[in-house]
Amino acid sequence: MILVSYGVGTANADAHITAQAGDPNSIDDDLNRILIINNNDNKLNIEQSLTDQLKHHSIQEDSLSDSSNRNQSKLDLYYSTKKTNSSSNRIIIIHELKPCLNISQLNSTNFLWSKYLSYIGERSVSDEFFDHYSASIESGFEINMQLEYCYDIQHDLYWLTQIQLVSHSLILLHYVGLPDDDTSNDFWAYIYGQRCHPIGWCKENSKLMLPPPIVTKRAIQQTTTTTTTLHNNHTILNGNEKQLNMIKGDTTNINQTPPTYLFDKEIGLNPSEQLKKGMLLELQDINRPWTLWFVRIINNRGGRLHLRYITNITEDEEEEEDSSLDIHIFYLDRRVHFIGWQSNNSSIFFYDIPICLKLITIDKEKLIDICLNQSKKQFLPLNLFKAQEEIIKHRFNEGMKLEIFESNKQNIHIGRIGHIHNDYYFDIIIDNDDDNNTNELSFIGYSTHPHILPAHWAAEHKLALMNGKSIRQTEDYWNLYTEKNGIENLAPERCFNLITLNAAGNNRVEPGMKMEMIYTLNNKDYVFSVTLIHVADHLMWLRIDDTSLFNDDKLFYHVLPINSLDVFPVGWA
Missing domain, CATH: 2.30.30.140 (SH3 type barrels.)
Structure with missing residues (x-):
């Protein structure tokens, strides 16, 4: 289960906080630090951890970055900050990221990140920063792939087309044989409409491949032009020759075609759809990662898997309430693998019951056989985990x-x-x-x-x-x-194999930018809006925008690697 905490401002009683003027821990100082931690003029105290400094280090308001307006905290929405004129006491309303109940534009049913960001004058981290997210929605259909398309249902006629754009289950197609710059006859097709097929399907099913009239007409025009060119220059253009060969049925130089399984609606187009409830996977033990055991997918939300260890020969565990031993993990985590991964890496890895299940009676060998046999009934693409971080050998020695x-x-x-x-x-x-x-x-x-x-x-x-x-x-x-x-x-x-940010391109991030972060609490996934406040090489410091669920202020701040699988672009939840 994923619980979402957007935290867009509310003026409830629990949102009122009293702070003494001049207090270094005042709410103003705390929140205004979001954009300035990376300021070179701001000398940090080596005697304190960064998280402590965020709460105690004195910051000048005029040192805020140029992307911020000094009128209010960057976590405020659009209410005015309520203060008394007294220099000794102030009442401050904190607008945390919970959907407003009293503002129709931003209520719990139609909350929009774009509106929220425009209100606070901030930006979100670009989608391209989150490689794992991009991989999870990446379609198996790619631009320039070619397929066979039934352009005439009545006469059951097919011709080669090339993919120009992909929008989930819709693809923009271009007839092969027409010039690349002629888009007047391009058209959108539904992948599952029984008219799109991988190259070779027509041959296997004795279907007629015949160019549509527009392609034939263009080919005749090009043949006339080519004949004239041949007589005048004794040459023939490669492009025209290639198109003419396609008209004749020569497809030896065609581009890659989508795999057959992608045309099956039951399988899905991307990893987020292809990992289905009830499927079996192998999972490395967190305490002994050289051992693996079998898990069943209880739920899959956008590639975030709810997994449960297999402990008996029935599937009853799938129907049980959430177990304290369940695992919530993104499918590209290095611990998650398809069934059979262990056998391909048996020199190091082997099946064994996880430490957390040692108190449960399990027929180990029998369960291994059952899980391996059950997995033969499920289909997972071989490239499903292609974006997973590779487990590489280390160079460390004991005592370093x-x-x-x-x-x-x-x-x-x-x-x-x-x-x-x-x-x-x-x-x-x-x-x-x-x-x-x-x-x-x-x-x-x-x-x-x-x-x-x-x-x-x-x-x-x-x-x-x-x-x-x-x-x-x-x-x-x-x-x-x-x-x-x-x-x-x-x-x-x-x-050390530490990654660092590429300063150029769309994956650039800056303090003050927003993203969403998953935090597992009491075996439930919560999605929080967080603000990036600092980046040091491969580590980034995030601050929870809505702190109402946490009693421990240490949980307000989270330090994650920049390639963490627990952060996502805004709107993911």
Whole structure:
């Protein structure tokens, strides 16, 4: 289940917050920081984590970026900020992103992001920034692909066409044989209208391929022109020759044609449609990712899958209420695979019951056989997971020192590489400075893990570096460390595979831009409007626009990699 929290302003009692003037934690100062964290003139305190600085660091109002108007907070909608004239006390109305009940233009049934963004004078992150979203709606029909089209139903006549545009189940077609710049006879066709077929279908079904009159007429005109050219120049144009050959039935040089399964309405056109309720998949265990187990799709919303582990030979688990062991995950997550992926990678990966199911009695071998047999009845395109991040080998050695971003406290800690499990996975340990190394926090890492950072990363980005006891370290910690221990223990930068933003193009993002973020709470997916407030290399800091569901202010801020599968363009929900 996905619950949406847009948070467009309401003047209910719970939206009133009292703040003392001059308080560095005042609501004005907090919200006005959204657009200015990247200001080079704004010196951040190395002794505080970034999230803390967002709440406590003093910011001048005139340092707001040029995209902002200083009249109100960027999270306000269009009510006036209500303040008393008293210098000691102010009443501030926070307009959070919940649908307005008292404004007809923006109520819960017709909320429009475009209207909301125009009211607050802000922009959203471009759709092109979200590669996983683009992949989830990418149709198997592509521009310049060719197919056979029945242009005359009465006489059952077909001819080659080329795709010019794709709009889900509608495609704009151009007759092959007509000049590319002649669009006067282009037409829209419905993919599932029984008139579109992949190339080769006519031959297999003994259908007649005959050019329509407009193509024949144009071919005769071109033949006359070509004959004259041949006599005068002793040459023939390649384009005309190609078109004439097509009239004769020669299709040896045709472009790629859509796969046959895309013409089946039951399968769907894109991954968001092709992953269906009840299908089986393989899922890597989060604690032991070299093991996999079977999951069933309980629901699929836009590629966001609700999965449930298979624990018995019946399908009763599909009908159960949401289980606390259910998984909510995007289909392109590196842990999700089609049935049979393990057998193709059996040197490292194997089937095993997940740790979370150890208390449940499961006939392991019998379930494996049943799931493998059941999967033969379902169809998934081979390229369904083509946009999934590849699991690559790491270069780390046990004991290497590095920095670790700890997501719960949102701080960067001193850490090291622990046990090496195999060529792909290893333990990441946050140092606690104890001689016996007890009670150390650790988790499983991999080569492209966004939370493992090279030494000096925190200092270079003006962020605090903590030890395992949450004690801040000095900015020159690593310099002092290498003076004492040498640089041999530091993980070299070649070991890290951190992505960065491309500053050019449509994937550029700036502080203040809006997007939607999924957050799983009590085993339910919530979609929040969030504001981008800071980007540091591959990490981005997001602030929840509607904080009413959170009692812990640490949940107001979320740090995610820029290629996170939990963020989407506005309007996705």
